[in-house]
Amino acid sequence: MKNIFKITGLLVAAVIVYTVQVNAQVQKAKGGVFALTNANIQTVTNGVINNGTIVLSGGKITEIGTNVTVPQGATTIDCKGLWIYPGMIDGGTRTGLLEFGQVDQASDEQDAGQIIPQMRALSAVNPNTPIIPVTRVSGVTTVIVYPAGGLIPGTASLMNLHGYVPDQMFAGFDGIVVNFPNTGRRGFNDRRTEDDLKKAAEKSLTTLSDTWDKAVQYHKIDSATKGKNSEYYPELQALMPAVRGQVPLMIEANAAKDILGALKWVKEKKVKKVILTGVAEGWRVADEIAKANIPVVTGPVLALPSRDYDRYDKAYANAGLMKKAGVKVALRTTDTENVRNLLYNAGFAAAYGLGKEEALKSVTITSAEIFGVSDKLGSLEKGKNATLFVCDGDPFETKTQVKHVFIDGYQMPMNTRQTDLYEEFLKRDPGVSKY
Amino acid sequence: MKKILILVLVIAISVRVQAQIEKGSVLIKNGTVLTVTKGTLENTDVLVTNGKIAQIGKNIAAPAGTKVIDATGMHVMPGIIDAHSHAGLSAINEGTNAITPEVFTGDVVNPFDVGIYRALAGGVTVSHALHGSANSIGGESETLKHRYGTTDPEQMKMEGAPRTIKFALGENPTNHGRRNNEQPSSRMGVEFVIRKAFNEGKEYMQAWDKYNKDKAVKGFRGAPPAYSKRLETMADIIKGNIIVHCHSYRADEINMVLKVCKDFGVKKIVFQHTNEGFKVAPELAAYGAMASVFADWWAYKLEVYYSTAYNAAILTRNGVVTTINSDSGELIRHLYHEAAKTQKYGGLSDDEALSLITINSAKQLGVDNRIGSLEVGKDGDVAIFKGHPLSVYGIPMITIVDGVVRFDREKDADDIRVYVDPKASIDVPVFMEAGHTHDACMQGAEENFQSLFGTNK
Numbered sequence: 001m002k003n004i005f006k007i008t009g010l011l012v013a014a015v016i017v018y019t020v021q022v023n024a025q026v027q028k029a030k031g032g033v034f035a036l037t038n039a040n041i042q043t044v045t046n047g048v049i050n051n052g053t054i055v056l057s058g059g060k061i062t063e064i065g066t067n068v069t070v071p072q073g074a075t076t077i078d079c080k081g082l083w084i085y086p087g088m089i090d091g092g093t094r095t096g097l098l099e100f101g102q103v104d105q106a107s108d109e110q111d112a113g114q115i116i117p118q119m120r121a122l123s124a125v126n127p128n129t130p131i132i133p134v135t136r137v138s139g140v141t142t143v144i145v146y147p148a149g150g151l152i153p154g155t156a157s158l159m160n161l162h163g164y165v166p167d168q169m170f171a172g173f174d175g176i177v178v179n180f181p182n183t184g185r186r187g188f189n190d191r192r193t194e195d196d197l198k199k200a201a202e203k204s205l206t207t208l209s210d211t212w213d214k215a216v217q218y219h220k221i222d223s224a225t226k227g228k229n230s231e232y233y234p235e236l237q238a239l240m241p242a243v244r245g246q247v248p249l250m251i252e253a254n255a256a257k258d259i260l261g262a263l264k265w266v267k268e269k270k271v272k273k274v275i276l277t278g279v280a281e282g283w284r285v286a287d288e289i290a291k292a293n294i295p296v297v298t299g300p301v302l303a304l305p306s307r308d309y310d311r312y313d314k315a316y317a318n319a320g321l322m323k324k325a326g327v328k329v330a331l332r333t334t335d336t337e338n339v340r341n342l343l344y345n346a347g348f349a350a351a352y353g354l355g356k357e358e359a360l361k362s363v364t365i366t367s368a369e370i371f372g373v374s375d376k377l378g379s380l381e382k383g384k385n386a387t388l389f390v391c392d393g394d395p396f397e398t399k400t401q402v403k404h405v406f407i408d409g410y411q412m413p414m415n416t417r418q419t420d421l422y423e424e425f426l427k428r429d430p431g432v433s434k435y
Numbered sequence: 436m437k438k439i440l441i442l443v444l445v446i447a448i449s450v451r452v453q454a455q456i457e458k459g460s461v462l463i464k465n466g467t468v469l470t471v472t473k474g475t476l477e478n479t480d481v482l483v484t485n486g487k488i489a490q491i492g493k494n495i496a497a498p499a500g501t502k503v504i505d506a507t508g509m510h511v512m513p514g515i516i517d518a519h520s521h522a523g524l525s526a527i528n529e530g531t532n533a534i535t536p537e538v539f540t541g542d543v544v545n546p547f548d549v550g551i552y553r554a555l556a557g558g559v560t561v562s563h564a565l566h567g568s569a570n571s572i573g574g575e576s577e578t579l580k581h582r583y584g585t586t587d588p589e590q591m592k593m594e595g596a597p598r599t600i601k602f603a604l605g606e607n608p609t610n611h612g613r614r615n616n617e618q619p620s621s622r623m624g625v626e627f628v629i630r631k632a633f634n635e636g637k638e639y640m641q642a643w644d645k646y647n648k649d650k651a652v653k654g655f656r657g658a659p660p661a662y663s664k665r666l667e668t669m670a671d672i673i674k675g676n677i678i679v680h681c682h683s684y685r686a687d688e689i690n691m692v693l694k695v696c697k698d699f700g701v702k703k704i705v706f707q708h709t710n711e712g713f714k715v716a717p718e719l720a721a722y723g724a725m726a727s728v729f730a731d732w733w734a735y736k737l738e739v740y741y742s743t744a745y746n747a748a749i750l751t752r753n754g755v756v757t758t759i760n761s762d763s764g765e766l767i768r769h770l771y772h773e774a775a776k777t778q779k780y781g782g783l784s785d786d787e788a789l790s791l792i793t794i795n796s797a798k799q800l801g802v803d804n805r806i807g808s809l810e811v812g813k814d815g816d817v818a819i820f821k822g823h824p825l826s827v828y829g830i831p832m833i834t835i836v837d838g839v840v841r842f843d844r845e846k847d848a849d850d851i852r853v854y855v856d857p858k859a860s861i862d863v864p865v866f867m868e869a870g871h872t873h874d875a876c877m878q879g880a881e882e883n884f885q886s887l888f889g890t891n892k
């Protein structure tokens with residue numbers, strides 16, 4: 001009997017040792033109270049604080065400034081010579097919806113149907129995709145994930161790039177995606193005649209308008225019956241918050257003609273809250289967008305001009321040209337696995353007319369304002385979410401290294417599958433021969 | 436009289452056909468000269484005379500009639516070379532057979548492709564216009580000099596550049612094979628069809644060698660072997676007359692091709708894309724094989740899912756001659772930025788990072804005696820930047836090919852059409868849908884699938 005105890009004890013010990021060894025290799029996010037000291041703090045909204053300290057506690061920034069007492073028990077990270085920036089926000093990605101391209105089973109970007117606003121991108125996000133760590137160690141902490149497809153392909157959400165279930169990732173914003181009928185070509189292989197393109201766009205616009213009119217009707221019935229209108233109508237139920245101005249329409253329009261078409265449609269339909277997305281040819285109609293006072297999420301900046309004869313750098317310059325005309329502009333990559341390049345998109349926009357200061361805003365506070373979360377994200381201020389990163393220089397500069405990333409007060413592990421591969425293969429052992 | 440007229444016409448036409456490649460002279464004053472191979476020289480002038488770099492030094496006086504560019508405060512670097520591009524081609528994939536070494540992208544050069552101009556606007560002076568990757572052995576490929584403005588396809592070609600040929604492994608050729616229910620439909624099949632082609636090429640070579648030997652003997656009666664351009668090209672690869680550029684992603688298939696090359700004595704091999712090259716970097720280095728990669732592209736298909744942006748750094752540190760390429764009409768415009776990413780992912784030095792888009796690309800195309808660095812005697816291919824080319828804020832300002840300014844940002848027009856044709860029906864903008872088929876190598880082949888099988892996957 002005693003022996004059995006002994007053996008059991010040994011087994012337990014072995015299991016514990018094994019577990020500890022395994023745990024030693026696994027890095028996970030770390031919560032707690034943190035003090036980031038001696039840093040250059042780019043607050044975005046209140047200038048730069050030199051040699052400052054930020055205290056993170058309970059997921060919030062509880063202290064920020066030069067005269068800050070570090071709470072007892074806080075994990076202190078000396079940031080001498082380093083910079084702290086608010087987490088960067090990408091205004092349009094497919095991150096988490098698509099694991100890799102060219103295999104249908106690896107993609108949940110789009111569902112069947114032209115009008116399906118009830119489809120929620122966030123519910124199909126894989127919180128554990130290796131793409132998420134690869135992205136967030138760049139300093140991009142928060143992204144819009146949006147569905148692709150038909151006229152109204154579903155609902156987009158803002159999400160933080162940390163959490164084990166989508167609810168933990170949700171960053172407080174939903175928007176209903178509308179792909180405004182496109183009079184341009186879908187790609188260089190789109191060989192439809194101009195007439196066909198026009199007809200297809202007109203037909204789509206009629207469908208869109210009819211849908212909206214129905215949603216308005218639905219809202220009226222719903223209001224009149226004080227919500228007791230029990231008929232199940234998922235599409236219109238999903239659209240109703242947009243009719244009521246509780247949720248914006250995120251209207252994707254890229255050709256100048258379509259942007260104008262969207263502005264006209266929004267005015268006619270008296271849509272209360274609108275964000276224009278894409279807006280590749282925004283520079284062509286920037287004054288009209290500014291006049292309509294509708295904010296824009298544009299990108300990628302690193303893109304070709306939409307017409308062969310346009311100046312080669314028009315996509316680089318687009319954000320700057322719109323900003324100059326008075327449009328409120330945020331950036332997006334429209335990417336999935338390389339959302340980390342948001343910072344470089346901002347860098348190019350800065351170099352080609354937007355300027356560094358505005359470029360920084362276009363991936364932080366302006367995005368937060370457009371998505372209605374500027375009380376939580378987009379700048380470093382007391383009371384805002386502890387979502388930020390520490391780096392060794394200008395974060396848009398290509399060679400700048402990100403040292404630490406915090407999301408909602410959790411310290412992110414800085415290793416990713418890509419850095420793990422680097423560690424393993426930089427000096428492979430064995431090399432060419434085993435002995 | 437009529438005959439004389441015709442004669443004059445014929446002479447005129449032939450003179451036109453043999454028109455000399457345009458070469459220029461230019462003095463670039465007082466820039467920070469990034470020679471790449473010989474360090475960085477502050478406040479230095481670069482003199483290009485008749486298309487060649489004649490002098491690099493301080494206070495060079497401008498020869499009479501030479502255009503002078505003031506590069507004060509600017510960076511002057513060798514023209515960027517893209518080792519993997521499809522710009523300037525009107526066709527990319529033949530793909531009607533697993534093996535088509537008989538075709539040549541040099542036959543389909545389109546000097547009017549605006550993609551060439553956009554590449555110039557990114558400081559790129561030379562690109563490797565590769566055949567696509569729809570089949571295991573594609574076609575021979577042309578090295579283009581970006582003499583945008585010429586209307587003659589011949590003048591776009593880099594005279595004297597060695598022959599190159601495209602091979603392709605993995606998903607692209609096997610997808611193609613599966614669709615057509617033919618080999619290769621797996622990576623096993625890829626190895627087989629390549630080995631088969633080499634074996635047939637070898638037999639062909641031996642048959643001709645024997646014939647040529649026998650022919651010299653008096654009284655020889657016999658017919659020569661049947662001519663085959665396909666096998667002739669395979670034989671030329673074995674003889675070392677053609678550099679193989681092999682589209683590849685996974686480590687296993689890279690290793691496989693190294694073994695095939697060894698078996699047939701093929702030494703000149705450059706792997707293209709090479710996303711998993713980092714896993715077999717010691718093998719690549721030991722063989723002397725080179726690698727051309729993306730800076731950070733991954734996950735656009737299964738075979739690039741296990742990639743790392745540290746690939747170029749790992750390859751470089753293991754002694755593999757490595758380049759960063761574009762394979763994209765968009766990326767080709769900012770290869771300098773792509774190269775800079777190796778400083779973030781792996782901490783390469785400025786010269787190491789710049790080598791990835793200049794001298795190393797020249798080595799991979801076999802033209803490093805001509806281009807890829809700023810050295811006296813090399814071609815006058817120069818890119819001038821406001822700011823540093825490895826800075827995200829660096830802007831290419833002037834691009835020079837053979838001493839001729841082919842791009843000048845200050846003179847660049849908003850509407851680059853030479854004239855606007857009122858009847859033209861081209862004013863329909865094109866928007867690329869946010870997609871994940873980054874790999875431009877399948878262009879053409881995809882369209883064929885669509886028309887043949889009603890699919891675009």
